[in-house]
Amino acid sequence: MAKEIEVKVLNVNLDEMEKRLIKIGAKLLSKEYQVNTIFDSEDNYIEDRLNSYLRIRETQNLLTQEKNINLTLKKNISKEGARKNIEITTPIEDKESMIYILKELKYNIIQEGYKDRTSYIYENIRFDLDKWDKPTYSYPYMEIEVEKEEDLEKAINLLKIDRKNISTKSIIELKKEL
DSSP: EEEEEEEEEOOHHHHHHHHHHHHTTTTEEEEEEEEEEEEEOOOOIIIITTEEEEEEEEETTTTOOOOEEEEEEEEEEOOSSSOOOOEEEEESHHHHHHHHHHHHHTTTEEEEEEEEEEEETTTTTTEEEEEEEETTOOEEEEEESSHHHHHHHHHHTTTTGGGGGEEEHHHHHHHHOO
């Protein structure tokens, strides 16, 4: 179980942001292709009552060819200043078997999205440059994930980010606004 502190930076040019990250000395962590499968019950119990989402994420690191599949319950605990979540993740070996189990428990696939992600690290600040498939979310953005909130301020200043482009909304919330 991990606590995560993050924001999204909207209205961003990913190529320009990648150049800024390289210029400040950020190190490339990975280039990934992801398949994200979101589950919920018919009455939206996970989203509405737990303020969470349940996902299976298949990741292929395009630099190392390493593949991973994880099941994650991501529970939002605050949106003040930054989005704070508790993330419970476990690896799974067989996606289809997990989908079968979840369906038997009355959790169905509500969305499947495909994302390209390039990740950098600078000190203890992680930067994810994300681009989803058009049906999932048609605008690129950057996520900034920090261990301490003061590092968020540091990242914003380092990359000269306009604060009006910072969002604490989840991808599901942003998609609903379209």
